[in-house]
Amino acid sequence: MKLQVELRRLDELGGGFDETQGGLKESDFVASGEQATCSASGLIPADYHWRARAIDEHDLASGWVEFGDNPTSATDFTVQAVTDTTPPALVQDFSASDGEDGQSTLSWTNPPDDDLAEVVVRRKTDGYPSDHTDGDLVYQDTSPTLGASVEHVDTGLTNGTTYYYAVFSRDTTGNWNDQVVEGKNADVALPAFAHVPPGGFWAEITNTPYERWRMRAEPGLSGEVVKILPEWWVIWVLDTHDDLEERDGYIWWEVRDTTDEGCQTCPGWMATRKRDGSKIYLTADPNDQNLQSILAQRAVPEEANEVDERKSLILDAILTIPRVGFL
Known part of the structure; x- marks a missing residue:
């Protein structure tokens, strides 16, 4: 049977x-x-x-x-339908750039989950967003590409203010991944320094583990008696020693002249290096009209064929006084 x-x-x-x-x-x-x-x-x-x-x-x-x-x-x-309770993976390699004027460039890699349905970026100024509803909405994509590299520029930021970003992902069932893991889906951005006097300029640097830097610039930039080397450059050292000052995420130095008359402070000049070590900023006392005039004319060559040679600041690392972990 x-x-x-x-x-x-x-x-x-x-x-x-x-x-x-x-x-x-x-x-x-x-x-x-x-x-x-x-x-x-x-x-x-x-x-x-x-x-x-x-x-x-x-x-x-x-x-x-x-x-x-x-x-x-x-x-x-x-x-009954089987309920999916597993959220998608975190986005990876999220970064928020520092030092941009009024903005930060955000980049990350989307999760590879087949049921990925939405990706959002949130930001706050008093700490990281706690979940996908917390903070200001910066970015939203309801048709994200699986595993794609994404870049978004967040504009309208206040220079000198620290911003905390986090990226969250949702699947087709409605499960959100609300974890916040710095270095994966969260990062901090600091737009350009808010207290830079007018007339200064940024220059690229590459080597960062050292507290002294050799800086070459056009003759006359010190505002002192012009000391011209054979290659037509004045040499300074940006010396931290007792002059180190930290403000709003930037490290400031006095500019010191290291020509044949010895290491002397060049009055009125200051330099700052970004925390990520990517650039240095040279500026002058905004109340010193002579220095401001020199700074404003720094890129004017004496001869047309000297434009490429003298129009910008050039920096070379001095491999002395290594300081591991600086910045």
Whole structure:
């Protein structure tokens, strides 16, 4: 003897049971008086009705019996959808640039999850956003590309103010990944220094582990007696020693002249290096009109063929007094 069960979704029962093999499930043969069981898999979420009958070894069948004598239109059981509770992965390699004027360039890599549905960036000024609803909305993409490298420029920022950013991701089920992990989906940005006097300029540097730097610039830039070397450059050292001052995320130095008259402070001149070590800024006392005039004319060459040579500041690291971990 074996058990035969026919399953139908209620939305299929308008025409009643049809006894086709597509809805039939059967047990193995069992001895008379033993329990017979059969199973059905792959059922889609829906309301179901079922009926059963017995079949002997000669393929003779009993009549169909409805479960609990329920009418055909009654729900015998319901298959629920499996709920996805796993959020997508964090974005990776998120960074927020420092030192830009009134803005920060944000970059990251989207999660690779197949069900990725949304990516948002939030920012605050008093600490990292706690989740995808906390802070100012900076960026939103409701059709993100899986695993893509993304770049977005956040504008309208206040120079000298620290901004805390975090990126959050959501899947198609609505699960948000609200973790905040610095170095993965969170970073801090500091737009350009807010207290730089007018007339200064940035210059690129590369070597950063040293506290002294040799700086070459046009003759006359010191505002002192012009000391011109054979290569037409005045040499300074940006010396931290007791002159180190930190303001709003920048490290300031006095500018010292290191020509043949020894190391002397050049009055009125200051320099600052960004925390990330990428650039240095030279400026002058805004109340000293002579220095401001010299600074404003720094890029004016005496000869046309000297433009490329003298139009900008050039810096070379002096590999003395190494200071591991500086900045």
